[in-house]
Amino acid sequence: MATRDALASTATPSASEQLSRREFLSASATLGGGLLLSFSVPMAALARSGEAAPDSTAMLNAFIRVAPDGTVTIMAKNPEIGQGIKTMLPMILAEELDADWRQVRIEQAGLDQAAYGAQFAGGSFATPFNWDPLRRAGAAARQMLVTAAAQRWGVPAAECSTAAGFVTHMRTGRKLGYGALAAVAATIPAPDLKTVTLKDPKDFRIIGRSVRGIDSPKVVTGRPLFGIDVTVPGMRYAVFEKCPVFGGKVVSANLDAIRALPGVRQAFLVSGGGAPEGLVDGVAIVADRWWQASQALEHLEVKWDEGATAKQSSETFAETARGLAGQPPSKSVRFDGDVQAALAGAAQVVKASYAYPFLAHATLEPQNCTAAVREGKVEIWAPTQTPQNGRELVARTLGVPESDIAIHMTRCGGGFGRRLNNDYMAEAAWIAREAGTPVKLLWTRQQDLQHDFYRPAGFHNFTAGLDKSGRLVAFRDHFVSFGANDSFAYQAAIQPTEFPARFVADFELSATLMPLGVPTGALRAPTSNALAFVFQSFLDELAHAAGKDPLEFMLELLGERRVLPTPPGRFGSFPGFNTGRMRDVLTLVAEKSSWAGRRTAKGRGLGIASYYSHFGYFAEVVDASVASDGEVKVHKVWVAGDVGSAIINPTGAENQVQGAALDGLGQALGQAITIDGGRTVQTNFHEFRLLRIDQAPPVEVHFLKSEAAPTGLGEPALPPVIPALCNAIFAATGKRIRSLPIDPGQLRSA
Amino acid sequence: MGTSFTIKVNGTAHSVEVDGATPLLWVLRDELDLKGSKYGCGVGVCGACTVHIDGKPVRSCITPVASVGGAAITTIEGIGATALGRRVQAAWLDVDVVQCGYCQAGQVMSATALLAQKPHPTDQDIDSAMSGNLCRCCTYIRIRAAIKQAAGLPTADTREG
Numbered sequence: 001m002a003t004r005d006a007l008a009s010t011a012t013p014s015a016s017e018q019l020s021r022r023e024f025l026s027a028s029a030t031l032g033g034g035l036l037l038s039f040s041v042p043m044a045a046l047a048r049s050g051e052a053a054p055d056s057t058a059m060l061n062a063f064i065r066v067a068p069d070g071t072v073t074i075m076a077k078n079p080e081i082g083q084g085i086k087t088m089l090p091m092i093l094a095e096e097l098d099a100d101w102r103q104v105r106i107e108q109a110g111l112d113q114a115a116y117g118a119q120f121a122g123g124s125f126a127t128p129f130n131w132d133p134l135r136r137a138g139a140a141a142r143q144m145l146v147t148a149a150a151q152r153w154g155v156p157a158a159e160c161s162t163a164a165g166f167v168t169h170m171r172t173g174r175k176l177g178y179g180a181l182a183a184v185a186a187t188i189p190a191p192d193l194k195t196v197t198l199k200d201p202k203d204f205r206i207i208g209r210s211v212r213g214i215d216s217p218k219v220v221t222g223r224p225l226f227g228i229d230v231t232v233p234g235m236r237y238a239v240f241e242k243c244p245v246f247g248g249k250v251v252s253a254n255l256d257a258i259r260a261l262p263g264v265r266q267a268f269l270v271s272g273g274g275a276p277e278g279l280v281d282g283v284a285i286v287a288d289r290w291w292q293a294s295q296a297l298e299h300l301e302v303k304w305d306e307g308a309t310a311k312q313s314s315e316t317f318a319e320t321a322r323g324l325a326g327q328p329p330s331k332s333v334r335f336d337g338d339v340q341a342a343l344a345g346a347a348q349v350v351k352a353s354y355a356y357p358f359l360a361h362a363t364l365e366p367q368n369c370t371a372a373v374r375e376g377k378v379e380i381w382a383p384t385q386t387p388q389n390g391r392e393l394v395a396r397t398l399g400v401p402e403s404d405i406a407i408h409m410t411r412c413g414g415g416f417g418r419r420l421n422n423d424y425m426a427e428a429a430w431i432a433r434e435a436g437t438p439v440k441l442l443w444t445r446q447q448d449l450q451h452d453f454y455r456p457a458g459f460h461n462f463t464a465g466l467d468k469s470g471r472l473v474a475f476r477d478h479f480v481s482f483g484a485n486d487s488f489a490y491q492a493a494i495q496p497t498e499f500p501a502r503f504v505a506d507f508e509l510s511a512t513l514m515p516l517g518v519p520t521g522a523l524r525a526p527t528s529n530a531l532a533f534v535f536q537s538f539l540d541e542l543a544h545a546a547g548k549d550p551l552e553f554m555l556e557l558l559g560e561r562r563v564l565p566t567p568p569g570r571f572g573s574f575p576g577f578n579t580g581r582m583r584d585v586l587t588l589v590a591e592k593s594s595w596a597g598r599r600t601a602k603g604r605g606l607g608i609a610s611y612y613s614h615f616g617y618f619a620e621v622v623d624a625s626v627a628s629d630g631e632v633k634v635h636k637v638w639v640a641g642d643v644g645s646a647i648i649n650p651t652g653a654e655n656q657v658q659g660a661a662l663d664g665l666g667q668a669l670g671q672a673i674t675i676d677g678g679r680t681v682q683t684n685f686h687e688f689r690l691l692r693i694d695q696a697p698p699v700e701v702h703f704l705k706s707e708a709a710p711t712g713l714g715e716p717a718l719p720p721v722i723p724a725l726c727n728a729i730f731a732a733t734g735k736r737i738r739s740l741p742i743d744p745g746q747l748r749s750a
Numbered sequence: 751m752g753t754s755f756t757i758k759v760n761g762t763a764h765s766v767e768v769d770g771a772t773p774l775l776w777v778l779r780d781e782l783d784l785k786g787s788k789y790g791c792g793v794g795v796c797g798a799c800t801v802h803i804d805g806k807p808v809r810s811c812i813t814p815v816a817s818v819g820g821a822a823i824t825t826i827e828g829i830g831a832t833a834l835g836r837r838v839q840a841a842w843l844d845v846d847v848v849q850c851g852y853c854q855a856g857q858v859m860s861a862t863a864l865l866a867q868k869p870h871p872t873d874q875d876i877d878s879a880m881s882g883n884l885c886r887c888c889t890y891i892r893i894r895a896a897i898k899q900a901a902g903l904p905t906a907d908t909r910e911g
Contacts (some may be wrong), residue, residue, distance in 0.1 A: 046840075079765045082850025082887050100800075212846040219851035220839040220858055222786020222826030229785040237780075262769060289768075291776040347900065364790050364798060364852045364886040413788070413852030414886045651846045659849055662888035685795045685884060694877035696890035698907040 036219050037492055058182035059725060060141040062115040063093055063189060070165055070179030070426075072099045077110040077116040078126050079385055080215070081415030083714040084652035085126050087214040089134060091648060095206040096138030096199060099178070100165035102349025106214045111387040111407040119409075120387040122420055122522070124712025127648070131710050141185075146748040148185040149176050164205075174274035177242035201646060204703070210651035215411065220625035227410040228442060230370040236265060237290035237581070238439040239297055242282040242451055244304040244676035246517050247274065250281040253302040258285060260283035261299060263292030266435050270427075276453070276519035279397050279426040286435045290442055309616045310519025310678035314457065317675070318355065320514055321480040325353060329510035331486055334496035342474035342506035350545050354462070354534040356740045357672035358521055359455035360680075360688055365413020366448040369428035372438035373398070378405040383412035390422035397426040398428070398433060417522040421453050449688055450680040450704050453521025454673055456482055456492040460534045470546030472557060475500060476508040477535075482520070483513035490520045491527060497577070499612070502564055504559050524663065528613035532719030533668075533726065533740060536609040540727040541736060550608050550727065551590050558583055563565040577612055581642045584704055585619040586610050589640035592702055593621035603627070603749075605634075605731025609723035615708075616716030618643040620661065621682070623697075624728040630744030632669060632729060637661050637699040639717055644710040647703050657717040658699040666691030672741050751872035755815050759784070760828025770816030774808075775799045777815045778825060786826035788853045790884065799884030800824045800856035807863040829862055834900075838862045841900035849887035857883050861897045870901055873909050889906075 057065040057073065065073040074090040090106045093508035109116050117133065142162055149167035150157040153174060161168050165178045201207075218225055243250065250269050258267040264287045265276040283302055287293035343349055369382040378400055382389050387407045395402045412419055443451070458481050465474035482489040494509065501507055524530060543553035561580030590596065590608070598606045604625035610616055623635040639657055647653045670689035674681040682688040726737040735747055752767035755772075760837040766781045778784045778801070789812055790798035791891055794809035801810045802824040829835035833877060838861050848854055857880070864871055864879035871879070877896065 080850075082852075084757065086851070210846070211852075213848045214844060215851065216843050216846070216848040219848050219854050220826075220842045221830060222784070222855050224785040226788075228789065231783070254882065289772075289780050291772050291780070292769075362886060364788075364796065364850070364884065366789070412850060414850045416886075442789070445793075655849060655892065656844065658891050659888040662890060684793055685791050686793075690884050690886060691888055691890070692884065693880045693890040693893060696888065696894075698909065699891060 002230060008614075031444060042745065043252050047126050050126050058186035060144055060182065060186055061137055063137050064141045064176050066182035068179045068182070069510060070100070070177045071101050071105060072097065072103055072165070072178065073105045073107055075116065076106050077109045077119050079119070079121040079387065079409050079412060079415070080108070081121045081178045081412040081419065083121065083126070083415075083528055083656060084213060084649060085121065087211055088649045088652055089126065091132040091206050091211055092131065093138040095204055096135045097142045098162040098164065101206050101211070103165055108409060111391065111409060113388055119387055121415055122417065124616070124715045127710050127712040128490045128615060135198050136193040136196050139198055140191050140193055143152070143191050143196055144185040144188045147188050148181040151184070152176065152181070158331045164403035165430055166190055181696060191391070194507075199237075204646070207646055207648050208650065211649050212651060218622055225411040226365055226413050227370070227381060228365055228413070230381040230410060230440060232370060232372055232381070232438045235370065236286050236288060236435065237293050238284055238286045238428070238432065238435070238441040239290070239293040240270070240282050240284050240427050241297060241300055241447070242280055243304040243306065244450060245304065245310045246276060246519055246572055247307050247309060248281065249305040249307065250283060251303040253300060253303050255283075258296050261296045263287040263289055264296050267296070268434060268706065270430060277421050277423060278393055279423070279430055282427075284431045284434065286431065286437075286439055290440070294444055302735070306678060312467045312517050312678045313676045314357065314674045315676070317457060318459070321355070324480045324512045324514070325459065325461040325478060327512070329512045331511045331513065332513055333479075333494055333509040334501055336388035336501075336509055337506035338472050339476050339508040343465045343476075346474055347468040348466040348545060349463065350466070350542055352458045352538055352736070352738060353539055354537065354738045356458055356533060358457045358518065358528045358675065359667060359671055360449050360452045360673050360682070361414075361416040361418035361523055362449065362685075362688060362690060363412070363414030363416060365416070366443045366445055366578055367424035368440065368442040369425045370438065370440040371428040371432035373429065373433040376400065376404060378429055379408070380405065380425055380429065380701055381408045381410055382411050382422070382428070383419055384422055384425065385412070385415045385417070385419040386422065389420075390425045393422050393426050394429045396399065398429055416524045417526060418452065424714045425657065444686070446683045449673075449682050449684065452673075455490060455523035455526070455529065456516070456520040458492065458530055462538045464538070466542065466544055466546050470548050472500065472504055472542060474506045475504045477510070479511040481511055482516035488513065489516050491522050492520055494531065497566060499535060500557055503559070504666045523627045524660070524683055525613055526717045528611060528715070528719040529664070529722070532609065532611040532613075533722040535728050536611060536720060536723030537737065540607070540609070540723065544730070551595055553611065554586060555583060562657065572693065575615060578617070581706055582610060582612060582619070582698075584706075585617045585640040587643050588702055588704055589619040589638050591623050592625070592640065592700065593638040595621060598678060603732050605728050607724045607727025607729070607731055609720040609727060611716070611719040613719055614716045615643070616713065618717050618720050620717075620720040620724045622721065622724040622728040624725055624732060626729060626733050626747050628749045630747035630749070632742055632744065632747065634665055634697045634725065635697070637665075637721060637724070638702075639699060640702045640704060641717060642704040643705050643707040643713055643716070645705055646710045647705070648710060653703070653713050654701050656713045657701045660715065661699045662691055662696050662723045664718045665695070665725060668722045668725050668740055668742055669695065670741050753816070756820075757815065757818055757820075757823060758820060759823045760825060760831065763766055766815070768815060773809040773811050773815050774801065774813040774815050774818060774823070778810065784825055784827050788852055788855060790853070796880070797856040797860060798852070798853050800859040800883065801860060802829075802863060805866060807860050807865065826859060829859060834865055836894070837864050838865065838900045841896040845892050845896040845899060845905070847889050847892040847896050849889050853883060853885045857885065861893070861900070864897065865901055870903060871897065
C-alpha cells in the first residue's frame with residue numbers, strides 16, 4: 001500500500017466543477033415542492049446521530065461505527081428507491097476510511113438531518129452532493145484511527161499508513177486493526193473536514209469496483225423490506241377513497257352499509273385541506289385485513305361535489321392547444337436577436353408541431369404507509385423519497401410538533417419521483433389518529449394510477465430557418481403548456497437555456513398556458529423526459545431538411561469545445577454546459593454503433609439523439625424496425641455517457657443506465673394517462689402499459705470519464721432514448737413521430 | 751363469515767380462517783406473515799404475486815384460497831429449499847439483477863418454473879415465460895442473463911441484432 005499520508009491530494013476536482021453548499025441548498029428547493037434543507041453534510045458529519053450505538057461499538061461520527069472485532073457499520077443516509085444508493089454512498093465512506101469492504105455492514109439510517117445532512121432521493125443529486133462530503137467524513141474517521149495508533153506507539157502520525165482496516169507504522173511494520181483502535185479513536189476530537197487528506201483517486205480500491213446490491217440477498221429470498229411489508233402490533237388495515245375528479249369534495253357516503261361488511265371496523269369521512277400534496281377529502285375504511293377493506297370499496301357509494309375541473313379532458317386540452325398555437329404567445333421565455341427577420345432571410349423554413357401526454361409514475365409498490373399515533377406522538381413507516389417533507393406535512397396535517405414525529409424510511413418499491421410527495425403519509429397519519437389504532441394504509445393499483453402527480457402533457461410548435469448551406473439560422477418554439485396567472489404549472493415549465501438556446505443567434509422561446517386541475521409532479525428526468533423528445537426530434541428533422549447527417553448537424557450546431565455558463569437563477573448557479581463533453585459522447589456512441597457505416601434497409605434504421613440533464617451528458621443510438629402492420633421493434637440501444645471522473649459502482653451504474661433507457665422506450669411505445677371528465681381514465685397495467693421483457697432490447701453502455709466531479713445516474717440516460725427511437729423510425733420509414741406514445745396505426749405501410 | 755382452510759405452504763400445513771374468496775396472496779401476506787409475494791395490480795397482469803402451485807406459476811392475487819385445496823404451494827420464502835431455486839437465487843445475486851427489488855420475488859418464481867420445465871430455454875422461451883412479469887425498473891436485460899446463467903448457458907445477449 002502506498003504511503004498515502006505523504007501524498008498531497010492532487011486529484012480533487014477543481015472548484016468550478018464542484019457544487020457549493022449554497023448551490024446544494026438552493027438546488028434542493030427545486031425538488032418536491034419546496035424541500036427545505038437546513039444542513040449540509042460537512043456541518044453534520046461530525047455530529048453523533050440520534051440512533052444509539054450498541055455498547056461495544058465506537059461511534060467515530062454519525063456515519064461510522066467500529067466494533068472491537070473490526071466490523072465497520074456504515075449508515076446509509078438516503079432513501080433507497082432502486083437507485084442503489086444504500087450500497088453506493090457507503091462505498092464512498094469506506095473508501096476514504098480505508099476499510100476492508102468484507103468487514104463493512106450497512107444500516108439504513110432513520111430520518112435525522114441534524115446528524116446526516118439532507119436525506120432525500122431526487123434529481124440525481126445524491127452523487128454530486130455527497131461525493132465530497134462523504135469522502136471527507138470517511139477521511140476524518142480514518143485520521144482519528146491513525147491518531148489513536150500513533151499515540152499508542154508514540155510515533156508521529158505521518159509515519160503511519162492505512163489499508164483494509166489496519167493502521168501500519170511504516171518504519172517498524174507494526175500493525176493495529178481498526179477494531180482495536182476504535183474506542184480510543186472515538187475520544188479524539190474530530191479533525192476539520194476542510195483540511196483532511198483525501199485519497200488520490202488512483203489509489204481507490206472500493207470506488208470503481210462493482211459491489212452488488214447490499215439488500216439483494218433479502219430481496220431474492222422474500223424477506224420483508226418494503227413499506228408494504230411493515231407490521232406493527234395491534235395494526236389494522238385501511239383504504240382511502242378520494243374523489244375521482246381532482247380536488248372534488250365529499251358530500252356523503254353509505255357509511256352504515258360499509259360498516260356492516262365483513263371485517264370492517266370503521267368507516268368515516270375525511271375532510272381535507274384541498275391541496276393534492278396533502279390530505280384531501282375522502283372516505284376511510286379500516287378493517288381487520290386489507291383484503292376486507294379493499295372489498296368494502298366495491299360497495300362504497302359516495303356523493304361527491306366534483307368541483308370546477310370536472311369538464312377538463314385530454315381531448316379538449318389538445319384542441320385548445322391547437323387553437324392557441326395559431327395565436328400570439330402570452331409569455332416570453334427567451335428572446336434573442338430577430339427571429340422574424342432571420343426566418344424571412346432563410347433559404348428554407350421548417351415547421352412542425354409536437355405533443356406528449358400526461359404520464360403516471362406507476363411505482364410497482366403502490367403508495368402505502370403505516371402510522372401509529374399514541375399519546376400525541378406519531379410514528380410513521382413509509383416508502384418515501386423526501387422523509388423530512390413527510391414529517392413537515394404530517395406535522396401540519398395533525399397539528400403535532402415535528403419533534404413528536406418519528407419517520408422510519410423503508411425500502412421503496414420504486415420512486416421515479418412519485419414519492420417526492422407524501423400525500424399517502426398524511427392520509428395514514430390522519431386515519432390512524434381517527435381510528436385510535438395503528439393502521440397500514442395501502443392504495444389499490446387503480447387509486448395509485450388515478451391519484452398521481454402526473455408528468456404534464458405539453459404541446460410545442462416549432463418554426464426554424466436553414467440557410468443555403470443548411471446551417472440553422474433561426475429557431476422558434478411556441479410552447480403551449482399549463483399554468484395560471486402567468487406561472488407554469490409544477491414541472492410544466494421550460495428553461496431559457498433549453499438547447500439549442502444560445503446556439504442560434506436568432507432564437508425565440510415563448511409560451512401560452514392553459515388552466516389545469518390535474519396534479520402534476522416530477523417524473524424521472526423531469527421536464528427533460530418530454531423536452532428531449534420534442535427538441536431532439538425536431539433537430540433531426542432539420543438535419544434531414546438540410547441534407548446533412550444528423551450527427552454532423554449536431555456537432556456543427558454544438559461548435560467548438562467550450563463551457564456555456566448557466567446563468568444564476570432563482571435556484572442559484574449550476575455548472576455550465578460543456579459542449580466538449582457532449583461532442584465526446586456523441587462521437588463515442590457513433591463509433592460504438594457503427595453510425596457512419598449504418599445500413600439503410602427498408603423498414604429498419606438507426607436514430608441518434610443526445611441530451612444534457614442532471615449534470616450528465618448522454619448520447620444514444622437506437623436500432624429499430626417497423627413491420628408492415630406498424631408494430632415497432634427495437635433491436636438494440638447504444639449509450640455513451642459522461643458523468644464525471646469516477647463511476648463509483650460500475651455494476652449499479654450500468655443497471656441504472658440500462659433501466660433508464662428501457663424505461664424511456666416503454667414511455668414512447670405505450671404509455672399515456674388520459675384525462676376525461678376531470679379524472680384519469682386508466683385503471684391498471686392493461687391500460688397503462690409498462691415495457692415487458694419481450695420488448696426489451698440489449699442496451700450497450702459506455703462511460704467516458706472526464707475531469708468533472710462525479711454526478712448522478714438515476715435519470716440522465718432516459719431522455720435521449722425517446723428521440724433516438726423516433727429518429728430511428730424516421731430513418732426506417734420516412735415517417736416522423738410527432739406525438740407520443742407512438743401510434744402503430746400511423747406507421748402501417750399496407 | 752370465515753371458513754377454515756388448511757393449505758400447504760413450503761411443505762408445512764397451515765390452517766387459516768378466512769372468506770373462501772380471499773386471494774391466496776392476502777392469505778400468505780396477512781394471515782401467514784409471508785411478505786415476499788407482492789401486491790402490484792390485483793388483477794393478474796403484473797406477476798409480482800407469482801407463487802407455485804404444484805410447481806406451476808400462478809398469480810396468487812387472483813387465486814381464491816378456496817380453489818387451492820391440498821395442492822403444494824411454494825413461495826419465494828421456500829423456493830431456496832430446492833436446488834434449482836437456490837441456483838436461480840444465486841444467479842440473480844451474481845448478475846446483480848435487482849434495482850428496487852419489488853417485482854423480483856415474482857421474477858424468481860416465474861424463472862424457476864420456466865427452468866423446471868425447460869432446463870435450457872431459448873430467448874423465445876424466456877420471452878414467453880417471463881412477459882407476464884413487469885419490472886418497473888426495467889431490469890429485463892439482467893433477468894434474461896440470470897436465467898441463462900442459472901441454466902448454465904452463456905449469458906451474452908445473442909438475440910438477432
